[in-house]
Amino acid sequence: MTTPLFDPRVPLCQLPAGAMGRVCAITGEESFVQRLREMGLGEAAIVRKVSGTTTILCQVNGTRIALNHDAARGIMVEQLPGNAH
């Protein structure tokens, strides 16, 4: 059984532009996390990164969402194969 050479989980801010990811875990201030989930960015949501490394732009199921750095840092995603260009 081979272990992957790298951990595919990254914070959302480090996901490459154009890549898709599945949200694994969300940390942060509780009421903010609640709002994230209500807007569709919950665990198991598929998110497509549009751009940015500090403030970021991403797409969740038809919604274009902007997040600042502290918020994006708390969202861990697992990069999915393939690009969505």
Added chain:
Amino acid sequence: MRAAGDLPVYAMVGNPNCGKTTLFNALTGLRQKVGNYPGVTVEKKEGEAYSQHGRPMKIIDLPGSYSLAARSPDEGVLRDVLLGRRADTPAPHRIICVVDASNLERNLYLAHQILDLGRPVIVVLNMMDVAIGSGQRIDPSKLEAALGVPVIPCEAIRGKGVVALRLAMSRADLPLARHRWDVPGPIAPAVAELQASLVQTDGRAPLVARAEALLLLTDIDTLRVEGSTTLSPQTHAVLAQWRQRWAREKMDWSGTLIRARYEAISRLCAGVINRTRDLGPSWSDRIDRVLVHSLWGWLFFALVMAALFLSIFMLAEGPMGWIDTRMTELGGWVKASLPAGDLQDLLVNGVIGGVGGILVFLPQILILFFFVGLLESTGYMARAAFMMDRPMSKVGLHGKSFIPLLGSYACAIPGIMATRTIENAKDRLVTILVAPLMSCSARLPVYLLMIATLLPKNEVSTPTKIGIMFLMYLVGTVGAFGFAWLFKRTLFKSAPPLMIMELPPYQAPRWKEIARQMVERAWLFLKNAGTIILAISMVLWFLTTFPKHPDPKVGVDVQIAHSLAGRAGHLLEPVIKPLGFDWRIGISLVTSFAAREVFVSSLGVIFGVELKSDDPAPVRVALQAARWPNGAILFTPLVCFNLMIFYVFAMQCMSTVAVVKRETNSWRWPLFQIGYMTGSAWLICLVVYQTGRALGF
């Protein structure tokens, strides 16, 4: 129960940017009333539409919201009105849920919560064209079958579907929702117990109570909004008991409930949404790739902001001059029509002078509101706020603080009113507190006069003039950011904000809406600021006229020295002498405490100059000739410079104070603002003057 024949009250709800406002305007036309919810600075919008049979129906346009679990005062008001918690706005009979068809599942989250309330609901499936354009086919009839309530497809921008909506609203009977879903098992006993308490002790209808119980149990850190009734002690006790139990058991009911709801929505939407093909990135995405995170994006941003800034200053000049002339003419007419005396003086100098002063700024305010409306309508505003978030957060401010601060360059009053979009209360407060430091246009007459006095040549070269003015603006801006940084470090410490913002797709601007909003906001501003300024102008007139000098033939300058304002100036002198100012400047400081631009005319009066227009020339000559009792020049270059610095920092605008009081709902903050601004002005001017003297200026 509402008796048949009563005027039904509709509430219109939906996510931000779902086209709700366009629909509301289409239904109500000009029959709208805009005001405020008492106790909280959230806009209250009501209107009247006519049913199919010609009977009037009242519609309340509630603030756009993502969920009943409110995270901002706007959303808090929506929640409280729907739950019947506001005494000033009884719960509506029926609810129109506007839903963005291109983003159906997310939009249905709020709609799903509202269906829980058990009231008659009409779902409007708006932006059908956008959905089709993005490769989704939505079947309204399937959705109607799943939800049990009428579903009306719409393209509000084009007016499509409005007739069908009106027909649906005119129906005497509306079916209730049949979107049965099960509250997750373990949470059910808590919901049942809390529901019972709400029905018995808070007088809620059963279904509303169930929805409210669900909300209370799962909303983390509930936001309280002024003006809403509180829960009874019994209900509080039940709630607290369950919450404590779950805290001990480490249950995350919030997450579980949200997931359950989205799963229910997913099942409802099965067969409703047909994704024909994945079209890849939309136009908005492509534009955003350039505009948001690249150099071109920043250049574009700088261009837009420059256009905003320049229009406010250049485009407004013509209209401002026109208004000024009309005001002077009006004053002349009053002078000619009324006999000379106090009444004539009050009307000409007090009322017309004061109110005219604020009317002159109307063009700038209109331009600012126009730009803000244009940016919001096209969707660029959200991007601008997002891009400015990083630099602004370095001083502890919010990206959304940017437009209010930029607007404050024209006038702090609409700038402060624009801070309502900032959700975080502390960030909003800090923005309000520092906004007046952005040198507003009222300071311009002061700068211009001082520059004219300070420079020895008769003709001031334009580059020098612009250079000095730019310096003043820079000092003000640095001051604003400096104080913001200081406040966020000390008084208003809060954790670094976590920002999430939905970016609406780019759209062609909706001119009619922009124009309507512009006029609405400007009118509100005039009403609020105008009445206060009128009152203050009259008070000031009184202070500068009475008590009268026993000899009626003395000049105006002696007259004003004798008045209450003059005495205040004398009293002030020991305090402002270390700044290089004398009692005559002191009088002007007192009078311009109402409005900065009064400074010029006050100085004119004090030094016995008849001011015929804005031309500073005659005043300048008089100022340059002014002397201290010991013969020293009063208006040395250092003093002129210092006076400008004073005006950069001091809080000299009662209208701003009034608006701040209204926007913060207390006197504490406006008083604090006066204190810190005028206090720091005094301190900085002291340093500047003393250092300047020591250096030999």
